[in-house]
Amino acid sequence: MSTVQRSPLTRKLSAFVSLSETELATLEHLHQRSRIFVAGRDLVQQGQSKQAAYILAAGWVCSYKIQRDGSRQIVDVQIPGDFLGLRSILLRTADHSFEPITDIQAVEVLAADLLDAFAQTPRLAMAVLWAASRDEAMVVEHLVGIGRRDAGARMAHFLLELGYRLALVGMGTKAGYACPLTQHHLADALGLSAVHVNRVLRQLREGGLVTFREGHVTFNNYDRLITLAEFDPGYLDQTGPLLK
Amino acid sequence: MSTVQRSPLTRKLSAFVSLSETELATLEHLHQRSRIFVAGRDLVQQGQSKQAAYILAAGWVCSYKIQRDGSRQIVDVQIPGDFLGLRSILLRTADHSFEPITDIQAVEVLAADLLDAFAQTPRLAMAVLWAASRDEAMVVEHLVGIGRRDAGARMAHFLLELGYRLALVGMGTKAGYACPLTQHHLADALGLSAVHVNRVLRQLREGGLVTFREGHVTFNNYDRLITLAEFDPGYLDQTGPLLK
DNA sequence: CGGTGTTTTGACCACGATCAATTCTCGTGG
DNA sequence: CCACGAGAATTGATCGTGGTCAAAACACCG
Incomplete structure (x- = not known):
C-alpha cells in the first residue's frame, strides 16, 4: 500500500537533509543486494559480529535482547524505511538480535561501503547521524x-x-x-x-x-x-x- | 585526579577514530567557551530549543524527563568526557532536561560550529556518530x-x-x-x-x-x-x- | 483431526509503592 | 556554641499493580 518514490533509505534521509544528485547516486549505489527473510528466523545473533546493516523495505522486525533467565526485552520495532543494525556496524559487535515478525524484504548495506560513502559525501554522514538521533529519541521515550x-x-x-x-x-x-x-x-x-x-x-x-x-x-x-x-x-x- | 592530555572531547573521539593534525586543530577550535554551572540548577529546560551542546569537563550531570504527574525518569548520567545535548542540536528540540549533580565545568559547542566542522572534516562526523552510538547502546542497556x-x-x-x-x-x-x-x-x-x-x-x-x-x-x-x-x-x- | 501457538479468564501471590515516623547530617543564623 | 531547619537516609506497616500458575477456548496448519 505504501508509496515508494525511490528507495526507502533515500526517502528517509531526504526528510533530514536535502541531498544533491551526486549524493543521491552514491546512496542508490549503496544498496544493490536485496534480501528476503522469513518470519521467526533471526537475522543476526546477539553477540555475533557481522559487517552489514539493513534498510527494511517491507515487513516488520523487532530488535531485542535476551537475558540469561530467558526473559526478553524488545528494544524497538522497525517498520518499512527503518534502519536495522546500524549500531552493529559502528560498534563492530551486534549487541542485540533481530526477529522478523513477518516475512520481510531488506536491503543489505555493507559496512565498508557505508564508510566509504561517508568519506565521499560528508552530508550523508550528517543525515545518518540525524536519523540515528531520532532512533535514539524513540528508545529514550520507550x-x-x-x-x-x-x-x-x-x-x-x-x-x-x-x-x-x-x-x-x-x-x-x-x-x-x-x-x-x-x-x-x-x-x-x-x-x-x-x-x-x-x-x-x-x-x-x-x-x-x-x-x-x-x-x-x-x-x-x-x-x-x-x-x-x-x-x-x-x-x-x-x-x-x-x-x- | 584524572589525566587530561588535550581536552576531554579530543580524548574521547580519539578513542574511536585516530584524527590527523588538521582534524585535531578543527576540534580544538570548537570549544573556546568554557562555562561553569552550579549543582541543582538545570542547564536546559525540557522543550526549549537551544543551539548548543556541551562537553562535560568536570563534575556530574544527569539527563532526565519529567512526566505530567511529577515523576521523573533519569535517562543517563554523564561523567567527565561525555556529551551533553548532542541530540538537542540535531533534532533542534531539547527533548529532555539536564541537572548538574555537582558543580560542573562544561565546554560549549555551538550547533553551527559543529555542523561546519562536520562539513570540513567528514571523519569528525564519523567519530561523533560513533560516540553517539555508544551512548545509545548505554540507553538500550538501561x-x-x-x-x-x-x-x-x-x-x-x-x-x-x-x-x-x-x-x-x-x-x-x-x-x-x-x-x-x-x-x-x-x-x-x-x-x-x-x-x-x-x-x-x-x-x-x-x-x-x-x-x-x-x-x-x-x-x-x-x-x-x-x-x-x-x-x-x-x-x-x-x-x-x-x-x- | 491431533498439534502447536495465541488468546482469554480466574485464583493467588509478591515485589515494590505509598504513607508515616525517626534519625542523621550539615549549613545557617541567633 | 547551640538552636533551628532542610534534605537525606533509614525503618516499619500496609496496600496494590502486575506476575505466576493453571486451565480452557480458539485458531491455523499439516
Missing part, C-alpha cells in the same frame, strides 16, 4: 515509558507511537492500522507479562479507547488515548531539513 | 534493565556500569569510586521509589556485595556482583579505532 508509566499508559503510548510512525510511511491513519504483533510481542516490548497485556488490552477496549484484535489496531477514541498516554509526537517529527 | 531486571540486579548493574565508565577516565577502580548521587537520584534512574532504593542498598550491603555510603561506592565482592547483575561491559568498550 525507557521513560517503562520506568515511569503504568501498564495502561504504557500500552496506549506504544500503540500511538507505532500508529504515528506508520502514518509517516503511509501505512496507517488516525483510525488505525494493520499490526502483525502478537500479545506476547507487546509484553516483551513493554516489560509486562503476556497475561497482563491481555487484561490491559481488554480494559482499553472496554473503555472505548482502542481495539487490538486479529492483527488490526483500531483507535476508538484517539484524543482520549493521547491524554491517557500523555503522547507528544515531537520527538518523532521529521519536519524540514536542517541543512539545505 | 532500557533492558528497567524492563526485565528486578530491583537488586538493576541496582547492581547500574553501579557496575558507572564504575566501569569512571575507570575509563581514571576516576574509579574495581575497588570503588566517589559518587555524588543521592538515593533519590538512583530511584529516578532505576524506575524505583527512593524508599525501595534504600532497602535494596541495604540488602546488597548486608550481602557483602557493594556499599553505597557517604558519597562513595565500594565494591565488596566485584565478581559476585557481576554475576548478580549479568554485567557484560562489551557495549562500553572503546577499543581501538575502526578507521586508521
Whole structure:
C-alpha cells in the first residue's frame, strides 16, 4: 500500500537533509543486494559480529535482547524505511538480535561501503547521524515509558507511537492500522507479562479507547488515548531539513 | 585526579577514530567557551530549543524527563568526557532536561560550529556518530534493565556500569569510586521509589556485595556482583579505532 | 483431526509503592 | 556554641499493580 518514490533509505534521509544528485547516486549505489527473510528466523545473533546493516523495505522486525533467565526485552520495532543494525556496524559487535515478525524484504548495506560513502559525501554522514538521533529519541521515550508509566499508559503510548510512525510511511491513519504483533510481542516490548497485556488490552477496549484484535489496531477514541498516554509526537517529527 | 592530555572531547573521539593534525586543530577550535554551572540548577529546560551542546569537563550531570504527574525518569548520567545535548542540536528540540549533580565545568559547542566542522572534516562526523552510538547502546542497556531486571540486579548493574565508565577516565577502580548521587537520584534512574532504593542498598550491603555510603561506592565482592547483575561491559568498550 | 501457538479468564501471590515516623547530617543564623 | 531547619537516609506497616500458575477456548496448519 505504501508509496515508494525511490528507495526507502533515500526517502528517509531526504526528510533530514536535502541531498544533491551526486549524493543521491552514491546512496542508490549503496544498496544493490536485496534480501528476503522469513518470519521467526533471526537475522543476526546477539553477540555475533557481522559487517552489514539493513534498510527494511517491507515487513516488520523487532530488535531485542535476551537475558540469561530467558526473559526478553524488545528494544524497538522497525517498520518499512527503518534502519536495522546500524549500531552493529559502528560498534563492530551486534549487541542485540533481530526477529522478523513477518516475512520481510531488506536491503543489505555493507559496512565498508557505508564508510566509504561517508568519506565521499560528508552530508550523508550528517543525515545518518540525524536519523540515528531520532532512533535514539524513540528508545529514550520507550525507557521513560517503562520506568515511569503504568501498564495502561504504557500500552496506549506504544500503540500511538507505532500508529504515528506508520502514518509517516503511509501505512496507517488516525483510525488505525494493520499490526502483525502478537500479545506476547507487546509484553516483551513493554516489560509486562503476556497475561497482563491481555487484561490491559481488554480494559482499553472496554473503555472505548482502542481495539487490538486479529492483527488490526483500531483507535476508538484517539484524543482520549493521547491524554491517557500523555503522547507528544515531537520527538518523532521529521519536519524540514536542517541543512539545505 | 584524572589525566587530561588535550581536552576531554579530543580524548574521547580519539578513542574511536585516530584524527590527523588538521582534524585535531578543527576540534580544538570548537570549544573556546568554557562555562561553569552550579549543582541543582538545570542547564536546559525540557522543550526549549537551544543551539548548543556541551562537553562535560568536570563534575556530574544527569539527563532526565519529567512526566505530567511529577515523576521523573533519569535517562543517563554523564561523567567527565561525555556529551551533553548532542541530540538537542540535531533534532533542534531539547527533548529532555539536564541537572548538574555537582558543580560542573562544561565546554560549549555551538550547533553551527559543529555542523561546519562536520562539513570540513567528514571523519569528525564519523567519530561523533560513533560516540553517539555508544551512548545509545548505554540507553538500550538501561532500557533492558528497567524492563526485565528486578530491583537488586538493576541496582547492581547500574553501579557496575558507572564504575566501569569512571575507570575509563581514571576516576574509579574495581575497588570503588566517589559518587555524588543521592538515593533519590538512583530511584529516578532505576524506575524505583527512593524508599525501595534504600532497602535494596541495604540488602546488597548486608550481602557483602557493594556499599553505597557517604558519597562513595565500594565494591565488596566485584565478581559476585557481576554475576548478580549479568554485567557484560562489551557495549562500553572503546577499543581501538575502526578507521586508521 | 491431533498439534502447536495465541488468546482469554480466574485464583493467588509478591515485589515494590505509598504513607508515616525517626534519625542523621550539615549549613545557617541567633 | 547551640538552636533551628532542610534534605537525606533509614525503618516499619500496609496496600496494590502486575506476575505466576493453571486451565480452557480458539485458531491455523499439516
